Amino acid sequence: MAKLFFIAGLLAIAPALAAEEPAVPAVDPTASMAGADPTSPAPDLRIAALPPIDFNLEQDEFASEPLSDVDPAASRPDNRSRKSGGPFGGSAPFSMGGFWAPPATVAGQPADISLNAEFARVAAPLAAPQEGQPLWIGIAKFGRLEIASDAVLPDSGQPVPDQLWLVETGVMHSRPLEAGGSIGGTFLFGSASDRPYAAGRDLTLMAVGFHTRPARNDRDEWNFSLFYSPTSQLPYPLPGIAYVWRPDERFEAKIGLPPAIEWRPTDDWTFSLNYFPLVNVNAVARRRLADGLSLLAFYRTDTEIYFLADRLQDDERFYVFDQRAAVGLERVLGRGFAVEAMVSYLFDRTLFQGTNFLSGRTDLVSYDPGLGLSLQVLWRR
Secondary structure, eight states: OHHHHHHHHHHHHHHHHHTSOOSSOOOOTTOOGGGSOTTOSOGGGOGGGSOSOTTTTSSSSOTTSOSOOBOTTTTSGGGHHHHHTTTTOSBOSEEEEEEEEEEEEBTTSSOEEEEEEEEEEEEEESSOOOTTSOEEEEEEEEEEEEEEEOOBOTTTOOBOOSEEEEEEEEEEEEEEOTTSSEEEEEEEEEEEESSTTSSGGGEEEEEEEEEEEEOSSSSOEEEEEEEEOSSSSSOSOEEEEEEEEEEETTEEEEEEESOEEEEOSSSSEEEEEEEETTTEEEEEEEEEEETTEEEEEEEEEEEEEEBOTTOSSTTOEEEEEEEEEEEEEEEEEETTEEEEEEEEEEEEEEEEEESSSSSOOEEEEEEOOEEEEEEEEEEOO
């Protein structure tokens, strides 16, 4: 019932939000590379310069969140100037939403599991942005996942945690270089736990350093990065190097680590594919049906990783994993606001504990495939 009230509330406030014109443009600096415009006219501040760390890859993005932060019209080749929106690009600096999955049977236990989640995030410049000048952006994120179940973790005998929280704040900095390209980083600090901020060992962070430099031609570039988060599938520093190849205005490929592809065969179609180690995949298709209305479809893997407050080992983590395929609609409300509704099919659904994602799993709980419903309100102005 709480979930129904939350979703109804989102629908109720969306028109009111759309009626107000925000005063300062902003952007989510960690927006997915799949949504970044490779031909933005301000390359030193392009969101595409960042590693693709924000389509729910490394628990930085709440797993139940719908997929689309990208202005579909702005990514079209004939609308490049619209996408720029100043130096920020066309991604969403504000979003909030919810997710619900009905009960599914737990394997080997007389119990069901149902899920519901709420999330919100905002990113805003800390000073008036100026093209070609250093940029500071403040970031705040919140997520709550409720696991409604009488199931127990089979090895420890403890009940499945019923509330999991993600609370993060931080900054992103980007500095243009005289020789072209940019250098900067993102730092987020917070708690991912069933009892947030209960102890120092429950705190987490996400740190990214990046550097972009132009290639020998005037269209391509090199991306260098270093990523670290203890709540990731690889809880070690992960270097990245990729060559961004743009043979024309409709195709972009990041060749290297992490890899990605975006292709716009026509003004109405967009396809993208991203990968981040170890098993994070995100494939998205978008079809513009009419002005302000788009059809969305995606496949992706979702991994949420938390530190349980009562764990026996400091480096033990609690994993919530599934694969999902989804289809839905996005409707533009006006003044930069849009609402997105998705129906997902979730499968390969597991909960477990371990010190790493690939081996040594304990307390494994598997439950049946099922449907999920999600709703999100975004502001892209």
